[in-house]
Amino acid sequence: MLYRLALALALAGLPPCGFAYADGSSAAVTFDATVAAVCTLAVNSNGTMVASADLGTLSSKLAGGAPALVSLSTTGGVDLSVDPVTVVSTPAADVTATAWTPTYSATGAHPIAETAAPTALAGPGTSSVSVDLVGTKSGPARFAEGTYQATVTVRCE
Amino acid sequence: MTARIPLGVALAAAMCGAGGMAHGQSMSPMRGEVVSFTDAFAVRVFPANPYGRRIDVDVRVYDQAFAPVEARVMPGRFALAAGASRSVLVVVPFAGMPVRKIRICTESVPFPDNQTRIRAQICGKFIAVRR
Numbered sequence: 001m002l003y004r005l006a007l008a009l010a011l012a013g014l015p016p017c018g019f020a021y022a023d024g025s026s027a028a029v030t031f032d033a034t035v036a037a038v039c040t041l042a043v044n045s046n047g048t049m050v051a052s053a054d055l056g057t058l059s060s061k062l063a064g065g066a067p068a069l070v071s072l073s074t075t076g077g078v079d080l081s082v083d084p085v086t087v088v089s090t091p092a093a094d095v096t097a098t099a100w101t102p103t104y105s106a107t108g109a110h111p112i113a114e115t116a117a118p119t120a121l122a123g124p125g126t127s128s129v130s131v132d133l134v135g136t137k138s139g140p141a142r143f144a145e146g147t148y149q150a151t152v153t154v155r156c157e
Numbered sequence: 158m159t160a161r162i163p164l165g166v167a168l169a170a171a172m173c174g175a176g177g178m179a180h181g182q183s184m185s186p187m188r189g190e191v192v193s194f195t196d197a198f199a200v201r202v203f204p205a206n207p208y209g210r211r212i213d214v215d216v217r218v219y220d221q222a223f224a225p226v227e228a229r230v231m232p233g234r235f236a237l238a239a240g241a242s243r244s245v246l247v248v249v250p251f252a253g254m255p256v257r258k259i260r261i262c263t264e265s266v267p268f269p270d271n272q273t274r275i276r277a278q279i280c281g282k283f284i285a286v287r288r
Contacts, residue, residue, distance in 0.1 A: 040183035041277035042208055068275045131275060149274055157260065157280035
């Protein structure tokens, strides 16, 4: 019975299972993309420095201080660095020189131990960058009472 | 009196930075080569603000040693809304040199009244050749 049905359908030009086959061709389409080197920095929080007991150091690394936190996202192929501190606001009573030393470290896709030198970021990903700042007086000089502000430039290039 | 001085210094020296400040930026392209047949060359860059608040942006031009380079930056300072991007045209004279290597940097502008003390800077490196 089934043999006769299949034979009849075949003679009628219909597929035996009742499906209609579409006659067509296939073609491949391609998607192209070029991702250029990109780096994004976002300042999540600024740092807090506190004075050492002997008033010879202002540091974000001391107890009570906090590093600045910066989010970094990149395609890779860029360099991360911090600039020497150039913009500092000090109280009028502070008349002695201060040596400012910014450093940074990172966790995430680009783990970086604390350093002040530029770091090449070869691969893509996101990282959290911690920026510390230490101000040091030399000899008998000490920090005076008042407000200190310093600007650290974090660069991705 | 001796006990008050360290406390006063510690409190005054604290650089407050909290407050939920979140400003950053990106820029594209970050690399480029330009061939120019005139005394100057032009680069168009696109600073972007991928974050959820308005930021103020400076675009500056430096040489390889980060010395400022005389250039026309249009516009040089502007505000970018959250998620916005805009084109900036930078025109740099060759200043008699056959090849110039410059950096075009997008910098966030710290808010002076909020003691924002981290300046995020994205720099692209560009080489221009005069033919």
